[in-house]
Amino acid sequence: MKRVAGMTIGEVAIVLVILAVMAAILFPVFAKAGEYSGPGPYSNPKQIGLAMLQYAEDNEQMLPPRQSYSGPNHELVSWRSMIYPYLRSNNVYESRENAAAKEPDLERDTYHRSYAVNSTTVAKLGASGPFSDVYGGTSRIKDIPNPATVALLTETTAAYNDINVTLPEAFTAKFVPGQNRGALFMSKRFHVSAYLFADGHVRGYAPLQTRNVDGKNLWTRDNSTFSPIENAKVNKVLQYAEDHFEEMQRKRDG
DSSP: OOEETTEEHHHHHHHHHHHHHHHHHHHHHHHHHHHHHOHHHHHHHHHHHHHHHHHHHHTTTBOOOSEESOSGGGOOEEHHHHHGGGTOOSGGGOOTTOTTTTSBOTTOSSOBOSEEEEOOOOSSTTOSOTTOSSSSOOOBGGGSSOGGGSEEEEEBSSSSSEEOTTOHHHHSOOOOTTOSOOOBOOOTTTSSEEEEETTSOEEEEOGGGGGOBTTBOTTSTTOOOOOHHHHHHHHHHHHHHHHHHHHHHHHHHO
16 A cells, blocks of 8 residues: 555545544534633633732732722722722723623722622621621631632622622612612623632633532632522522523524
């Protein structure tokens, strides 16, 4: 049989078949990886995360307070104002895909909504989310046991500067312009919500995944599980976000 560069034509054909099979297997994997780590929906949260870590470095490792009366004339402002000097851009606080992005936040401190910090409140002492204390008393980065598995911030359509997944009465509502209530936001392109973690990295998860990622609850400071009562409430919030997303998808698809 004729040989090509040290290989028979039959051997070359076999190699080509193997490469074609590998391409068919790997290309969807690469596409999925791009879906979860692409720059689109994760760029803003990454910048916010960097600003939060810089703020912490300048403030004895303390995260910014969820809200504070530190505005002009002691006006109430959110964490957005506290880290703005590290960002110098209002656009970072707006997700291009979020229908609520041009709506004012609850404090009406010139910033719009799209992102909310994790203020999840649980009964277990010391396990509530990093921003569970309203006015200061926030977490020190070094006191979070596993920063890479504790969510600091995610996407939302609500006007609140925080999200507490144990409060379905506040976070199971469709976005309506001019109203404060809303829900977790899921990207129509990526089918996930973006989550900023305490070590600064960002990753996408479907809401229901976040209660158990490799055995860790992303909402609690120590990754502990929710109590049965808490879990029932959390399930309402997370399931609503996914159901609402599916409803919007069906409307878009006709």
